[in-house]
Amino acid sequence: MEFLDLPQLLSAAGSVRLPGSKSISNRVLLLAALAEGETEVRDLLASDDTERMLEALQTLGVGVTSLGGEAWKIVGCGGRFPVRQAELFLGNAGTAFRPLTAALALAGGDYVLRGVARMHERPIGDLVDGLRQLGADVTYLGNDGYPPLQLKPATIRPDGAVKVRGDVSSQFLTGLLMALPLTGETVTVDVVGELISKPYIEITLATMARFGVVVERDGWQRFTVRAGSRYVSPGTVYVEGDASSASYFLALGAIGGGPMRVEGVGADSIQGDVKFAEALAQMGALIETGPNWMEARAPQGGLVAVDLDCNHIPDAAMTLATAALFAKGTTTLRNIASWRVKETDRIAAMATELRKLGAVVEEGADFIRITPSTVKPAAIDTYDDHRMAMCFSLAAFATPLRINDPKCVAKTFPDYFTRFAAVTRAAPVIAIDGPSASGKGTVAARVAAALGFSYLDSGALYRLTALAAKRANVAWDDEAAVAAIAGGLDVVFTESDICLAGVPVGDAIRSEEISAGASKVAALPAVREALLFRQRAFGKAPGLVGDGRDMGSVIFPQASLKVFLTASAEARAERRYKQLIEKGFSANLPDLLSDLQQRDARDSQRSVAPLRQEADAQMLETTHLTIEQAVKQVLDWYAEATAQ
Numbered sequence: 001m002e003f004l005d006l007p008q009l010l011s012a013a014g015s016v017r018l019p020g021s022k023s024i025s026n027r028v029l030l031l032a033a034l035a036e037g038e039t040e041v042r043d044l045l046a047s048d049d050t051e052r053m054l055e056a057l058q059t060l061g062v063g064v065t066s067l068g069g070e071a072w073k074i075v076g077c078g079g080r081f082p083v084r085q086a087e088l089f090l091g092n093a094g095t096a097f098r099p100l101t102a103a104l105a106l107a108g109g110d111y112v113l114r115g116v117a118r119m120h121e122r123p124i125g126d127l128v129d130g131l132r133q134l135g136a137d138v139t140y141l142g143n144d145g146y147p148p149l150q151l152k153p154a155t156i157r158p159d160g161a162v163k164v165r166g167d168v169s170s171q172f173l174t175g176l177l178m179a180l181p182l183t184g185e186t187v188t189v190d191v192v193g194e195l196i197s198k199p200y201i202e203i204t205l206a207t208m209a210r211f212g213v214v215v216e217r218d219g220w221q222r223f224t225v226r227a228g229s230r231y232v233s234p235g236t237v238y239v240e241g242d243a244s245s246a247s248y249f250l251a252l253g254a255i256g257g258g259p260m261r262v263e264g265v266g267a268d269s270i271q272g273d274v275k276f277a278e279a280l281a282q283m284g285a286l287i288e289t290g291p292n293w294m295e296a297r298a299p300q301g302g303l304v305a306v307d308l309d310c311n312h313i314p315d316a317a318m319t320l321a322t323a324a325l326f327a328k329g330t331t332t333l334r335n336i337a338s339w340r341v342k343e344t345d346r347i348a349a350m351a352t353e354l355r356k357l358g359a360v361v362e363e364g365a366d367f368i369r370i371t372p373s374t375v376k377p378a379a380i381d382t383y384d385d386h387r388m389a390m391c392f393s394l395a396a397f398a399t400p401l402r403i404n405d406p407k408c409v410a411k412t413f414p415d416y417f418t419r420f421a422a423v424t425r426a427a428p429v430i431a432i433d434g435p436s437a438s439g440k441g442t443v444a445a446r447v448a449a450a451l452g453f454s455y456l457d458s459g460a461l462y463r464l465t466a467l468a469a470k471r472a473n474v475a476w477d478d479e480a481a482v483a484a485i486a487g488g489l490d491v492v493f494t495e496s497d498i499c500l501a502g503v504p505v506g507d508a509i510r511s512e513e514i515s516a517g518a519s520k521v522a523a524l525p526a527v528r529e530a531l532l533f534r535q536r537a538f539g540k541a542p543g544l545v546g547d548g549r550d551m552g553s554v555i556f557p558q559a560s561l562k563v564f565l566t567a568s569a570e571a572r573a574e575r576r577y578k579q580l581i582e583k584g585f586s587a588n589l590p591d592l593l594s595d596l597q598q599r600d601a602r603d604s605q606r607s608v609a610p611l612r613q614e615a616d617a618q619m620l621e622t623t624h625l626t627i628e629q630a631v632k633q634v635l636d637w638y639a640e641a642t643a644q
């Protein structure tokens with residue numbers, strides 16, 4: 001599984017131009033396809049969901065041309081798709097599946113609509129019931145109430161009246177409303193039950209109006225589309241920036257200082273999720289808005305918990321759940337039952353992953369309650385849900401963390417993590433690599449102390465692994481068994497010692513035997529993999545100095561400063577000799593030199609993460625330097641690197 005490791009973040013500020021709104025993009029594409037005339041769609045979201053819609057329209061014979069950038073030309077078919085028989089694959093794109101089901105059921109053709117396995121678990125029965133009341137011919141090809149579907153030409157009943165449930169997903173009503181002009185009749189839709197996610201219906205009505213169809217309405221209960229309504233291209237349509245995507249950056253500003261500005265969506269947006277800014281303001285964030293932008297800053301004293309009905313901002317409310325990790329008190333998000341039928345069961349997923357980070361979470365059928373606690377590093381699963389990945393990126397302000405399958409953000413925001421990196425500042429890392437006994441450990445520890453940073457002796461992890469394997473009678477070349485030991489090491493670094501399974505190890509990991517064992521286990525790829533995240537989890541505020549062989553090349557390639565610290569083999573053997581004698585061990589200089597040379601060879605010739613000087617690392621040759629001189633040199637380089 002692919003993953004992305006995030007170091008702990010220190011601050012966030014800057015400006016982000018948002019990708020186009022997913023909800024608006026797919027509505028505009030469908031209406032442009034159904035309209036008379038050509039539409040130029042600008043600032044369209046480039047993502048999985050819109051790709052599924054564009055592919056589907058092409059399959060249906062609609063003229064779809066890329067104009068470069070995020071602009072597309074759609075040649076409308078005036079309500080009749082040229083291709084009357086087709087099978088469409090719509091992935092996990094609910095914003096493509098629901099409206100296309102409605103449009104194709106009423107457009108008069110023979111179609112099969114499929115998606116990924118999760119799409120086949122997402123209910124569509126309420127929409128199909130509504131369509132059948134109009135005379136649509138829809139068959140469930142799998143389970144009743146769920147995709148895949150077969151659609152045959154409808155026999156439209158005149159003067160239709162449809163009842164549709166509004167309390168599971170507003171996408172059913174959206175799909176139905178957008179398709180109604182295809183019936184040629186006057187149709188009235190009555191919503192049964194409390195309509196959820198009302199702002200999405202506002203988007204639907206506003207987009208339909210843009211294409212010339214005005215829906216008459218009686219509050220949120222009854223909607224009427226008159227006979228003779230037809231879609232006409234408005235020429236050029238600009239898609240607003242995605243207000244749900246804006247939520248992550250506004251939250252970054254609210255947690256990480258700010259000011260963080262999002263551009264492309266603002267006070268006069270038609271998207272309900274702009275109300276997220278108000279929710280964030282209730283948590284204490286300082287918010288400013290303009291016609292096409294919003295900005296967030298952190299309040300003095302930090303965020304505070306809220307108790308909120310989130311029915312009007314179902315998607316953006318997920319961002320409040322991870323922002324709650326930074327709020328004083330217990331946050332409760334209510335009226336979010338729709339989370340359970342989204343890309344995944346979002347209430348369950350959110351609760352599980354927040355708990356991994358140490359939060360206390362309570363979940364109910366339609367609410368989630370979060371109390372932050374001491375946050376610990378964790379690997380976060382994302383459930384093929386773009387919003388899970390983006391929401392949890394915020395937690396990096398509390399701890400280094402791993403995001404599994406980060407590319408799931410492609411559904412709505414393919415370059416999210418690149419934009420995220422551009423506006424956040426991570427805890428700095430100084431990576432010091434070099435051969436055995438070069439003195440890098442001493443230098444690294446002193447540099448860390450001088451800067452107030454923490455210190456990672458990564459070699460100690462390989463030494464501990466070798467020691468733990470020996471104690472468990474596991475051979476050092478038994479890759480799988482040693483990797484399991486490395487993955488499960490119960491180790492705590494204290495000021496004065498290292499504790500393995502609660503017991504201080506003292507000098508037991510410094511013997512020549514364990515040094516040789518460490519070098520052997522360090523050559524095993526599975527062992528290095530098992531220790532990767534454990535090392536990255538040291539990347540905490542205010543900063544870290546790590547020493548080893550692959551700090552700059554593999555573990556912290558983004559390090560602010562990389563140093564390759566070395567000395568001649570003879571000088572290193574002599575340093576080791578003195579150390580051992582001082583500690584009361586017996587030692588033999590020629591043997592030490594030959595052992596060192598063997599270890600050097602193994603460390604630099606192994607296939608994974610071999611010891612080598614990175615192109616962007618500073619060479620620090622210490623054969624003729626004192627420790628103080630070496631420390632000063634590293635501090636000087638660091639000051640230079642961070643002054644730029």
Ligand code: DC
Binds near residue numbers: 522
């Ligand atoms: O730095 P040290 O001598 O304590 O390291 C012990 C062994 O672990 C050494 O043979 C190299 C290996 N090691 C490694 O492969 N990668 C690191 N980042 C650190 C140490």
